[in-house]
Amino acid sequence: xxxxxxxPTHLIKTRGQHVTLRCSPISGHKxxxxxxxxxxxxxxxxxxxxxxxxxxRGNFPDRFSARQFPxxxxxxxxxxxxxxxxxxxxxxxxxxxGGSTDTQYFGPGTRLTVL
Amino acid sequence: xxxxxxxEGPVTLSEEAFLTINCTYTATGYPSLFWYxxxxxxxxxxxxxxxxxxxxxSNKGFEATYRKETTSFHLEKGSVQVSDSAVYFCALxxxxxxxxxxxxxxxxVRA
Numbered sequence: 001x002x003x004x005x006x007x008p009t010h011l012i013k014t015r016g017q018h019v020t021l022r023c024s025p026i027s028g029h030k031x032x033x034x035x036x037x038x039x040x041x042x043x044x045x046x047x048x049x050x051x052x053x054x055x056x057r058g059n060f061p062d063r064f065s066a067r068q069f070p071x072x073x074x075x076x077x078x079x080x081x082x083x084x085x086x087x088x089x090x091x092x093x094x095x096x097x098g099g100s101t102d103t104q105y106f107g108p109g110t111r112l113t114v115l
Numbered sequence: 116x117x118x119x120x121x122x123e124g125p126v127t128l129s130e131e132a133f134l135t136i137n138c139t140y141t142a143t144g145y146p147s148l149f150w151y152x153x154x155x156x157x158x159x160x161x162x163x164x165x166x167x168x169x170x171x172x173s174n175k176g177f178e179a180t181y182r183k184e185t186t187s188f189h190l191e192k193g194s195v196q197v198s199d200s201a202v203y204f205c206a207l208x209x210x211x212x213x214x215x216x217x218x219x220x221x222x223x224v225r226a
Contacts, residue, residue, distance in 0.1 A: 006158075033213070042119075042204055042216030043159070056212030090158055094209075102209050106151070106159040 002027065004093050004107035012113045013081050021076045021110045025093030031055075032074040033104060034066055037088040049074055078112075086114045117142045117210045121217030128195055128224050136190040136220045138179075138205035148172075148181050148188040149206040149214070159204065162190075195224045 005024045013019050025032050031050040035043035045058040049068035063079045072093075078085055088111050092104035122137040140148065147166045151159040163172030168183035179190045188205060202221050208214040 004158075035214075040219075042206075042218050043214075044216075045213035048212040050212075058213060088158075092159075092214075103147070103149070103161065103164060104209070104214060105161060108158040 004091055004105055006089075006091050006107040006110050008110060009108070010111045010113075012115065014115050015081055015083060017081050017114075018077065018079050019081060019112060021078075021089050021091075021112070022073065023076070023091030023093075023107060024073045025091075026095075026105055029093035029095050029105075030072055031094045031096065031102070032068055032072065033092045033094070034074070034076045035090040035092065035106075036060070037090055037109070039087070043090055046076070081114045083114050086112060088112075117146065117207055117215045119205050119207055119215055119217040121205045122220055123218075125221040125223060128222065130196060130224055130226055131194045132224075134190075134192045134195045134199070134222065136203055136205075136222070138188045138190065138217060140186050140188065140205075140207050142186075142207055142210070144210070146207045146210055148179070149208075150177070150179055150188070150190050151204045151206060151216075153202045153204065153219070155201075162203070195222075197224050197226050200224045 033048040034046040037043040047066045048056040052068045068074045088109040090109045091107045094104045096102040149164045150162040163174040165172040165181035171180045202219045205217040206214045
């Protein structure tokens with residue numbers, strides 16, 4: 001079975017630009033979460049979507065937004081990019097809606113570099 | 116809120132040595148506990164998990180036991196290989212729909 005897929009693999013942008021990252025969950029999974037991983041640190045939660053509704057939001061500015069489509073794929077959008085947005089962006093899918101026994105499976109990530 | 120404290124690295128071992136990475140947590144309720152592994156240039160892979168106290172997760176020779184009395188979930192492997200070189204993350208949750216991760220421990224195994 002295919003795992004979580006993300007595109008693009010790598011991306012280079014300049015400050016002030018906008019970026020869209022894409023994620024396709026594991027077949028049958030209805031929940032998608034986004035995390036930011038800065039070099040040398042653990043992933044930090046950005047959003048979770050379940051059945052196209054936002055269920056959770058981390059401590060990120062409004063420049064970050066996301067949505068989930070009817071086929072459960074998802075996009076993460078970041079506006080007005082800053083140098084500090086350079087990171088690995090990870091998408092995770094899970095079969096449940098985020099309950100305490102839910103397990104999140106991660107994709108390979110998108111490496112974003114902001115110059 | 117929920118948080119994870121993970122043993123700092125880096126850890127360097129010889130092949131066939133015993134590996135242990137300490138992880139302790141602070142949480143309300145009864146979260147699940149996870150170990151994820153990240154190989155160079157890749158995303159996170161689920162290594163093992165435990166969903167309740169005294170559960171033991173195991174996979175690929177790695178083991179960890181959910182200890183509620185000591186709020187710990189230490190990762191162990193009896194005999195490491197060069198291919199085990201990676202960054203290991205302890206995580207708990209989901210709580211408020213998110214996983215809370217430790218800072219990661221870099222493990223390097225020398226032949």
